[in-house]
Amino acid sequence: MLQVRQASVFFEQGGGRIVQALKRVSLDLPTGGIVMALGASGCGKSTLLNAIAGFLPLSEGVILLDGMPVERPGADRGVVFQKDALLPWRSAADNVALGLEYAGMPRRERRERAEALLRLVHLEGFADARPNELSGGMRQRVGLARALATDPKVLLMDEPFGALDSQTREHMQDLLVEVWAKTAKQVFFITHSIEEALMLGTTILVMLPRPGRIVAHWELDFVQRIAAGEKAEAVRREKRFGALHDEIRTLIHAGEQVGSVQ
Amino acid sequence: MTLAAAKDKDQDQATPAGSSRPNTVRPRTYGLADRPTLAISLAALAVLLVVWELVTRFGLVQSLFLPTPGEVWTQFVAVSTDGYAGATLSEHIGASLLRIFTAAVIASSTAIPIGLAMGLNRWAKGLADPIIEFYWPLPPLAYLPLMIIWLGIGESSKITLLTLAMFAPICLSAQAGVRGLPVERINAALSLGGTRWQVLRTVILPGALPEILTGVRIAIGVGWSTLVAAELIAATRGIGFMIMSAAQFLATDVVFVGIGVIAVFAFTFSLGLQLLERWLVPWKGPQ
Numbered sequence: 001m002l003q004v005r006q007a008s009v010f011f012e013q014g015g016g017r018i019v020q021a022l023k024r025v026s027l028d029l030p031t032g033g034i035v036m037a038l039g040a041s042g043c044g045k046s047t048l049l050n051a052i053a054g055f056l057p058l059s060e061g062v063i064l065l066d067g068m069p070v071e072r073p074g075a076d077r078g079v080v081f082q083k084d085a086l087l088p089w090r091s092a093a094d095n096v097a098l099g100l101e102y103a104g105m106p107r108r109e110r111r112e113r114a115e116a117l118l119r120l121v122h123l124e125g126f127a128d129a130r131p132n133e134l135s136g137g138m139r140q141r142v143g144l145a146r147a148l149a150t151d152p153k154v155l156l157m158d159e160p161f162g163a164l165d166s167q168t169r170e171h172m173q174d175l176l177v178e179v180w181a182k183t184a185k186q187v188f189f190i191t192h193s194i195e196e197a198l199m200l201g202t203t204i205l206v207m208l209p210r211p212g213r214i215v216a217h218w219e220l221d222f223v224q225r226i227a228a229g230e231k232a233e234a235v236r237r238e239k240r241f242g243a244l245h246d247e248i249r250t251l252i253h254a255g256e257q258v259g260s261v262q
Numbered sequence: 263m264t265l266a267a268a269k270d271k272d273q274d275q276a277t278p279a280g281s282s283r284p285n286t287v288r289p290r291t292y293g294l295a296d297r298p299t300l301a302i303s304l305a306a307l308a309v310l311l312v313v314w315e316l317v318t319r320f321g322l323v324q325s326l327f328l329p330t331p332g333e334v335w336t337q338f339v340a341v342s343t344d345g346y347a348g349a350t351l352s353e354h355i356g357a358s359l360l361r362i363f364t365a366a367v368i369a370s371s372t373a374i375p376i377g378l379a380m381g382l383n384r385w386a387k388g389l390a391d392p393i394i395e396f397y398w399p400l401p402p403l404a405y406l407p408l409m410i411i412w413l414g415i416g417e418s419s420k421i422t423l424l425t426l427a428m429f430a431p432i433c434l435s436a437q438a439g440v441r442g443l444p445v446e447r448i449n450a451a452l453s454l455g456g457t458r459w460q461v462l463r464t465v466i467l468p469g470a471l472p473e474i475l476t477g478v479r480i481a482i483g484v485g486w487s488t489l490v491a492a493e494l495i496a497a498t499r500g501i502g503f504m505i506m507s508a509a510q511f512l513a514t515d516v517v518f519v520g521i522g523v524i525a526v527f528a529f530t531f532s533l534g535l536q537l538l539e540r541w542l543v544p545w546k547g548p549q
Contacts, residue, residue: 075455099454
């Protein structure tokens with residue numbers, strides 16, 4: 001269980017101006033859920049993810065993972081980055097095995113586990129390909145497999161499909177649902193796509209900027225139903241899906257308007 | 263649609279013998295865009311040789327100042343077999359190569375760790391920066407007398423001079439290599455549980471390697487250009503010494519032989535390091 005309690009982040013910008021990127025954010029990430037943090041750029045969703053990952057210290061507040069405070073990056077929180085942060089000189093399998101290598105797993109075992117993970121993300125046969133021989137979507141799949149390799153308690157996804165074309169993006173969303181259903185990982189996922197948030201989230205958090213804060217949240221069941229075999233297309237055409245989409249969009253737009261006046 | 267598809271297929275496959283090759287095109291660009299320049303370079307060299315031959319054959323320039331290509335070649339053969347100034351050409355070359363290699367090894371093994379540390383650590387950067395920034399713009403000839411006063415006229419002063427000249431480009435490039443690394447890669451490694459040392463070994467060092475190799479290539483070039491200065495110090499062997507010695511006797515043809523030998527070796531080294539780069543960093547291609 002990951003808990004964020006009263007997390008605030010202040011940045012100092014040029015000229016000594018202080019900006020509040022996150023204002024007293026509290027949330028619980030339930031085990032086995034997918035929490036989607038949704039909002040326009042500048043709403044603090046990346047700041048929140050970076051703080052949970054341990055890349056960024058909090059100004060105030062605390063983040064607890066199973067009761068222990070989170071202070072630095074660690075293998076208990078896997079991260080999938082927006083831009084592929086793969087090592088270009090390593091093959092796909094060696095990239096996936098990086099965390100296992102750090103943990104001191106023997107080579108043979110590492111390779112087997114990496115190949116199993118590549119199968120999980122449908123990249124069997126690409127174990128020895130270098131990242132520059134793979135497409136953008138395939139690289140993100142390697143990134144997902146790599147983050148899963150150390151069997152983290154939480155999977156943090158930083159707009160991982162944002163740079164992909166819409167076709168690839170849909171495939172990746174299907175894949176994530178499939179992987180999530182198989183591994184029952186707890187996922188924290190940030191996006192600026194309302195549709196993506198609705199398709200993938202068991203919980204949606206809507207965040208607004210200046211200062212970054214959570215203004216609303218919904219519990220959903222679309223993704224559970226898709227994971228159980230319902231057609232994604234049918235779910236997307238549902239009335240409730242459309243109504244929520246409109247409601248969230250109105251909320252985000254209103255928040256942006258207020259922000260731009262300030 | 264079918265027509266376009268058929269054309270694509272043609273270009274994917276090697277065109278079979280006999281069939282007409284399609285007119286392939288490339289986007290208009292500024293600059294070179296990887297178009298081959300070898301033929302042009304060879305032609306330019308040939309023109310230069312012909313002009314040299316004509317200028318000397320018709321006596322436009324005295325042979326004392328500019329010997330004919332033939333004379334230089336004859337002298338090259340003579341120096342190779344009989345030697346010049348007490349040593350054969352291969353002995354001169356060997357002495358110079360040994361100095362450059364020794365200096366390159368010492369410079370790389372100190373400059374790479376120091377450069378990496380300067381890219382990573384505030385203290386390392388703060389301590390080393392003023393020293394390097396102070397000495398590296400100096401021409402080696404300017405601190406050559408100091409080397410002689412401190413280290414004498416033996417091999418150590420020559421190798422130290424070369425090492426100092428090679429140190430800065432390698433150190434600065436290692437530092438630049440660290441700075442150019444995307445922060446996501448470091449963060450990714452840390453969130454996979456990597457310790458500082460593991461991240462250094464698996465992410466930072468290989469990531470900075472392309473820059474480091476470029477630095478070594480520049481350093482070897484600097485080494486060759488410092489060589490003549492280094493061999494001014496009471497040397498009895500070395501290509502630089504041979505050139506300086508020949509100049510005192512106005513043996514212009516031997517000077518040309520020496521220059522030619524340095525040019526060929528410097529070019530070969532540069533080419534060899536480029537091949538090494540391609541072998542060590544094959545990922546540094548089009549993404």
